[in-house]
Amino acid sequence: MDSQPSAVPSLRGYLDNAIDVLRRTIDTLEPAQVEAAVAAITAALGANKALLVCGNGGSASDAQHITGELVGRFLKERRGLKAICLSSNPAVLTAWSNDYSYDTVFSRQTEAYGEPGGVILGISTSGNSRNVIAAFEVARGLGMTTIAMTGEGGGKMAAVSDILLDVPSRSTPLIQQVHICLYHYLCEQVEARLA
Numbered sequence: 001m002d003s004q005p006s007a008v009p010s011l012r013g014y015l016d017n018a019i020d021v022l023r024r025t026i027d028t029l030e031p032a033q034v035e036a037a038v039a040a041i042t043a044a045l046g047a048n049k050a051l052l053v054c055g056n057g058g059s060a061s062d063a064q065h066i067t068g069e070l071v072g073r074f075l076k077e078r079r080g081l082k083a084i085c086l087s088s089n090p091a092v093l094t095a096w097s098n099d100y101s102y103d104t105v106f107s108r109q110t111e112a113y114g115e116p117g118g119v120i121l122g123i124s125t126s127g128n129s130r131n132v133i134a135a136f137e138v139a140r141g142l143g144m145t146t147i148a149m150t151g152e153g154g155g156k157m158a159a160v161s162d163i164l165l166d167v168p169s170r171s172t173p174l175i176q177q178v179h180i181c182l183y184h185y186l187c188e189q190v191e192a193r194l195a
Contacts, residue, residue, distance in 0.1 A: 024168040038189040040145040055123035060087035076195040106135035116143035125175040127155020136160040151175040
């Protein structure tokens with residue numbers, strides 16, 4: 001199990017830790033869960049239903065990255081796909097969080113953009129981001145599939161996720177590195193099936 005080292009590791013040590021988390025992900029992440037995520041996203045986007053993506057901090061950047069790949073292109077020429085990043089509109093984020101609460105900034109947008117048959121992909125290394133959990137609760141009420149990308153165990157998001165993709169680590173940067181691999185795989189698979 002990785003831990004937060006007291007001394008800064010060498011480059012080789014850091015990369016060895018990253019490789020270890022990738023290998024443990026290979027050993028513990030159920031291929032059926034990943035396939036379920038690919039199938040749900042493919043079905044939604046294929047029917048022109050929204051894929052909403054959200055997260056905070058680095059995970060907000062990952063949400064933007066995912067939607068950029070799907071609206072634009074990953075590897076193949078194809079039509080743009082209906083992927084919406086819930087952390088990319090500063091006017092909505094700042095107005096709603098200032099007037100109401102940052103805890104509901106994603107759930108409010110899920111009310112606006114979510115639809116039955118759609119999917120929400122929430123990213124949280126801890127699995128405990130209150131605003132992502134609130135968005136999942138609204139999404140479930142709308143008949144959307146909820147997919148969580150988290151660290152080990154899924155945190156509180158596990159209880160509101162239809163599909164849990166959890167990385168077996170508690171180290172935020174190592175989890176984020178595996179998340180990039182996972183969502184690049186999701187993008188590649190979805191695009192291949194829809195192109």
